[in-house]
Every structure is written in structure tokens, then in C-alpha cells.
Amino acid sequence: MIVLSASFFLRSRWIQFRAIMGQSNSQLSEFQKRKLLHEFHTFFDLNKDGKLEVKDMHLAKKKICEMSGWKPGTEKYRKINELIIQIWTKLDEDGDANFDGRITEDEWLNMWENFNRRSLLKATKENNNGTTNIPDWLEKYIEYKFDLLDRTGDGEIDIEEYEYVMSEFGVPSKDARNAFIMFSENYQKKVDAVYFRELCVQLYRSDDPCALGNFINGRLNYTD
Numbered sequence: 001m002i003v004l005s006a007s008f009f010l011r012s013r014w015i016q017f018r019a020i021m022g023q024s025n026s027q028l029s030e031f032q033k034r035k036l037l038h039e040f041h042t043f044f045d046l047n048k049d050g051k052l053e054v055k056d057m058h059l060a061k062k063k064i065c066e067m068s069g070w071k072p073g074t075e076k077y078r079k080i081n082e083l084i085i086q087i088w089t090k091l092d093e094d095g096d097a098n099f100d101g102r103i104t105e106d107e108w109l110n111m112w113e114n115f116n117r118r119s120l121l122k123a124t125k126e127n128n129n130g131t132t133n134i135p136d137w138l139e140k141y142i143e144y145k146f147d148l149l150d151r152t153g154d155g156e157i158d159i160e161e162y163e164y165v166m167s168e169f170g171v172p173s174k175d176a177r178n179a180f181i182m183f184s185e186n187y188q189k190k191v192d193a194v195y196f197r198e199l200c201v202q203l204y205r206s207d208d209p210c211a212l213g214n215f216i217n218g219r220l221n222y223t224d
């Protein structure tokens with residue numbers, strides 16, 4: 001009887017401990033917020049009006065089509081159009097909490113915090129306690145971003161391609177080149193679709209300031 005009570009006591013303490021940890025871990029750190037807001041403003045809110053709407057996604061499509069010379073009516077144009085619609089439909093579903101057709105900064109951060117919470121519930125050691133999960137729309141977005149960066153279409157991003165595309169988003173050349181050297185581990189790692197995805201997952205989900213994925217958007221630090 002005494003043994004049973006002791007084990008019951010330990011078990012309830014463990015459940016309490018997990019609940020407390022879960023609650024604090026699902027909240028975004030200041031570092032994560034800065035990273036996510038930088039993404040929001042630099043790569044999503046393309047018309048820079050402080051909110052994310054379907055027209056920002058159309059601007060993203062326009063950018064890739066212009067940079068690639070894809071004209072309306074071509075297969076490439078059709079595919080990117082489809083991809084952009086898929087990304088927006090899912091992103092809007094996840095992020096637009098008040099259904100007004102736009103995602104504000106607060107809604108964007110809440111969406112990530114909710115995702116953190118859901119990931120923690122599904123946490124296993126294999127998926128690094130849930131921190132390697134990403135939303136469906138982000139899978140599609142990473143596909144779009146990789147195609148955008150891999151200008152030659154050889155399945156690999158090189159430093160010139162990276163610098164060129166990042167400059168379209170206002171990233172200074174020097175920062176882009178330094179960032180590339182960091183995340184490619186001084187050109188040792190091939191930046192193919194698999195490694196690019198891994199880096200993007202770190203950018204969106206990791207709270208580790210040393211993760212190489214923090215540099216994938218060309219920014220070198222988040223202290224300001």
C-alpha cells in the first residue's frame with residue numbers, strides 16, 4: 001500500500017512537472033520571436049504594409065516569374081501559381097485567427113506558439129522533442145524558396161545564386177556571402193534541397209542561437 005502511494009505521488013509530480021515544462025516551452029523565446037518577425041517582414045510581407053495577405057503571395061509569384069523569365073501560360077508559371085495558392089490557403093487557415101483575410105504580426109506569432117504547443121504534445125526523441133516538425137504550408141514554402149534560390153536548377157544553391165536572390169529581398173551582398181559561408185560550413189556542405197530544408201527547420205523552430213539555420217535568410221545576428 002505504501003509503495004503504491006509513493007508511486008502515485010511520484011507520478012502526479014511528474015505530470016505536474018511536464019505540464020509546467022510544456023507550458024513554458026511552448027512559449028516563443030524573444031530570440032525566436034525576432035527570427036520569426038524578421039521572416040514575416042522580409043520574405044512574406046512583400047508590399048511592406050505590416051500585414052500578410054494574398055496579394056503578398058502574388059507578389060512572391062511575380063518575383064520568381066520575373067527573375068526566371070516564366071511567362072503566363074507556360075507550365076512553370078502554372079506550377080508556381082498552384083504552389084503559391086496552396087501555400088496561402090494553408091497559411092491563411094493556420095494563421096488568420098479572426099478570418100479577415102490578413103495575418104498580422106500578432107496572429108503570425110500566435111500561430112507559431114500554437115504550433116509549438118501542438119508539437120510538444122507529439123514530442124518524441126526521434127523528432128528532437130517536436131522541434132523538427134513544421135506546418136504543411138512551410139514544406140511547400142521551402143520548396144518554392146529552394147527553386148527560387150537554385151537559379152541554374154542543378155539541385156544545389158551556390159554562393160552566387162544565394163547572393164543574387166537575397167539581394168532581391170534587400171539583403172546586403174556582404175551579409176549574404178558571410179551567411180552562406182557560415183551555413184555551408186565554409187563551402188564544405190553542399191546546399192541541396194535536403195540540407196536546405198534542415199536549415200529552414202532550424203530557422204523556424206530552433207531556439208538555439210548557434211544553429212546554422214539561423215543564417216539561412218542572410219541575417220547574421222538577432223541582437224538588435
Ligand SMILES: [Ca+2]
Nearest residue numbers: 045049051056
Ligand atoms: Ca502585406
Ligand SMILES: [Ca+2]
Nearest residue numbers: 096098100102
Ligand atoms: Ca486576421
Ligand SMILES: [Ca+2]
Nearest residue numbers: 150152154156
Ligand atoms: Ca544551382
